[in-house]
Amino acid sequence: MNRSNIVELKNVSVIYDTLAALQDVNVEVQEGEWLAVMGPSGSGKTTMMNIIGCLDRPTRGTVIFDGEDISGASLKTLTSIRREKIGLIFQQFHLVPYLTALQNVMLAQYYHSLVDEKEALKALERVGLKDRSSHLPKELSGGEQQRVCIARALINYPKLILADEPTGNLDETNESIVVDIFKGLNAEGSTIIVVTHDREVAQRAERVVRLAHGKVVTGRHHRHHHGAHSPQDITRAKPNG
Ligand SMILES: Nc1ncnc2c1ncn2[C@@H]1O[C@H](COP(=O)(O)OP(=O)(O)OP(=O)(O)O)[C@@H](O)[C@H]1O
Numbered sequence: 001m002n003r004s005n006i007v008e009l010k011n012v013s014v015i016y017d018t019l020a021a022l023q024d025v026n027v028e029v030q031e032g033e034w035l036a037v038m039g040p041s042g043s044g045k046t047t048m049m050n051i052i053g054c055l056d057r058p059t060r061g062t063v064i065f066d067g068e069d070i071s072g073a074s075l076k077t078l079t080s081i082r083r084e085k086i087g088l089i090f091q092q093f094h095l096v097p098y099l100t101a102l103q104n105v106m107l108a109q110y111y112h113s114l115v116d117e118k119e120a121l122k123a124l125e126r127v128g129l130k131d132r133s134s135h136l137p138k139e140l141s142g143g144e145q146q147r148v149c150i151a152r153a154l155i156n157y158p159k160l161i162l163a164d165e166p167t168g169n170l171d172e173t174n175e176s177i178v179v180d181i182f183k184g185l186n187a188e189g190s191t192i193i194v195v196t197h198d199r200e201v202a203q204r205a206e207r208v209v210r211l212a213h214g215k216v217v218t219g220r221h222h223r224h225h226h227g228a229h230s231p232q233d234i235t236r237a238k239p240n241g
């Protein structure tokens, strides 16, 4: 077992009735990596994120998370791993509408039973929103709401940050702000897995895994040459800058 892998999927399948949402998927993600997951709608991206994020279990195959085989773990065990080690960010913001930005971030801490306003403010500061902390979600732009979600995901200093189309609802400016936050977090050592339909977002990652019909279709070590190929050919993009 490679100790530097935060997650390993070995021949993982997720079967819904007769439909294989994932089929014999093998993926390894090293600690400190920034991975993008791409693929058409219905190709199994969210299904894979749910397995990696300890929200679901595979029908078949092995899932190693942080050195621990969690393939057959109880939901209770999965929940505690998720709370301790994983920060989740979704396309839909899932903020509580009647709580301020600060309170929304603190609520995540409540789930970890750590209601600490200072830590929550620090998380908001990391995403550049300290001065908006007392605003309600409806008083924040879409980009700002997504940054609150990122702050909420960061509150527990997770080993792994999982984001499922985090920029899907954002304009280019906000997309770029969010991707820059990921870049900063990755530079600080966080492992990041981002599902995206957006080429620009994928190109900022270190590596792209592409799914089609529930199977991985990319090789691992190809280099992407900017402008030389169609988006389908992106296999390993260099981070910008
Ligand atoms: N709970 C479920 N029950 C039955 N089928 C499901 C379930 N969840 C997902 N599926 C099916 O599994 C396949 C993969 O779904 P998934 O959500 O992983 O796709 P995706 O790549 O995330 O797509 P999108 O880009 O649209 O978000 C789809 O055909 C979907 O209909």
Ligand SMILES: [Mg+2]
Pocket (backbone or CB within 6 Å): 045, 046, 047, 164
């Ligand atoms: Mg999806």
